[in-house]
Amino acid sequence: MTLSRRRFLQGAAAAGAAASVPFYINRALAQEQTLRIYAWAGYFSDEMLSDFTAKTGINATFTPYGTNDELMNSLRATDGSGFDVIMPTVDRVPGYVDYQLIQPLDVSRIRWEGCLDSAMSGSESGGVIDDQRYFAPSDWGTEAIAYHTRYTDIDRQNLSYGDLWKPEIGAGVTVRAHSALIGIGLWLEGQGKLPRPLLDSFRTEEAMRANFDVILEEALKHKDMVIQFWSTENEAQGAFRTNGALIGQTWDSTAFRLQSEGEPIAYGAPKEGALAWMEGFVIPRNAQNVDAVYELINWYYTPEAGAMFVESTGYNSTAVGATELLPEATRRFFTESYSQHDLDNLWWWPVQEPWYVALRNEYQDRYLSA
Incomplete structure (x- = not known):
């Protein structure tokens, strides 16, 4: 996938259009119970959770994890239960499908116009399996x-x-x-x-x-x-x-x-x-509040939510127009860290099948213990 600095710095017009679309997905059903978010440490600040609740009426809890392996082990231990939405890297998604831990997305319920086209096309490898999309891109770094x-x-x-x-x-x-x-x-x-x-x-x-x-x-x-x-x-x-x-x-x-x-x-x-890696929203197989997950994704695909995410984490949001709302220091870090050649030359993590992860961990352990 090729990412352009121009693409990540553009979007004001599209941002206004995306922000004007009201939330509408089964809100009454989604509000009946708390949305349980399981994501990387630091990914949901109190400000973000409060804004999500204010915009949707849905209460949410956030439980952090630190590594992809921790996430995978947690879901395998509970057979895909315990949380309504997770945020793995796209290269690990096929492993969740192999273990039957996640469910495909209903793509008709997501406002894809709020997501960068480059993120959509770049997440097809890993995020789309047997013509079904399991992954809604949220961020990359x-x-x-x-x-x-x-x-x-x-x-x-x-x-x-x-x-x-x-x-x-x-x-x-x-x-x-x-x-x-x-x-x-x-x-x-x-x-x-x-x-x-x-x-x-x-x-x-x-x-x-x-x-x-x-x-x-x-x-x-x-x-x-x-x-x-x-x-x-x-x-x-x-x-x-x-x-x-x-x-x-x-x-x-x-x-x-x-x-x-x-x-x-x-x-x-x-x-x-x-x-380079990309993360996104994925729904576990036994999620209890799926309606609220779609509300979360559509809330995130607004410039304001995307900007809050970037300020909280330092990563790059896939929400159209988010960059336009960032402080100058945050935008300067991006432009000083990556030339256009750097962006064209990114080494995207390939899909990491379970067999590869097992071998990778073997060599990692040998490295650490030597």
């Missing part, structure tokens, strides 16, 4: 290189995942284990050092093991440089804020939040391509 501008000498024009492992950094690196292995894989692939194309790792176990044996060997050479492994947003921020990290492979939101606190942290996409 990247995992790339965050670094301390005072204590690192970074050439933004030639930024690489390999910069994490320069000897002069010393013990000052923070990474998420499983995605660090992908970053190292992209670095090695760029040097012609992988036995198979990296994307083949997501297609067969044979290719995955052939590549990851090489990747893990390289990762272990530099493990003593890792000052902290992170798995959640708070941990990634803490690595820089209190634990002495100088550079890391982090989400864009990590750098955004640290910058907003006045920390001298910059964020850039490496030449191998920033790891």
Whole structure:
């Protein structure tokens, strides 16, 4: 999927049109019980929940999780019960379908004109299975290189995942284990050092093991440089804020939040391509308040709700017109972090089938325990 800065910075006219459409989906039924939201930590602020209730009359509770694996394990343990809406990344959706944990969307009940066309087309791989859409895009972001501008000498024009492992950094690196292995894989692939194309790792176990044996060997050479492994947003921020990290492979939101606190942290996409992901609304199989879920999605596809989400998380909303309502500092972070070439060169996470996730976790555990 190609994302354009122009597309994400446009939309004022469409925003007005989308905002003028009233909420109408079975509100009486939706109001009868509380909407139970299970989403990433920080994704629903008190302001957002209050606005949703004010606009729809529906009360909502928000339960946070920290990783895709935590979400999957929770739903498998309850057989798709306990919550009305979840927000996985699009590459993990086929796994939920395989385990029969989610239900297809009734696309006629969603105001798609409030969602960016690029997000709709980009979510077809993973979000549409056997001609049924399971996924309504909500946001996208990247995992790339965050670094301390005072204590690192970074050439933004030639930024690489390999910069994490320069000897002069010393013990000052923070990474998420499983995605660090992908970053190292992209670095090695760029040097012609992988036995198979990296994307083949997501297609067969044979290719995955052939590549990851090489990747893990390289990762272990530099493990003593890792000052902290992170798995959640708070941990990634803490690595820089209190634990002495100088550079890391982090989400864009990590750098955004640290910058907003006045920390001298910059964020850039490496030449191998920033790891890009998309999240969205998905309905568990045994959701009890489905009507309220459609109200939530349509509320989110308004510029005001999308802007509140961006201000809360630092990620990029798929709601048309949201960018126009953002503070200048928030828009500046986006334009300073991504050139048009960076956006054209995003490395979108492929679909991660359950077999791949199991193997990925095996190599991650070997990395962490070595």
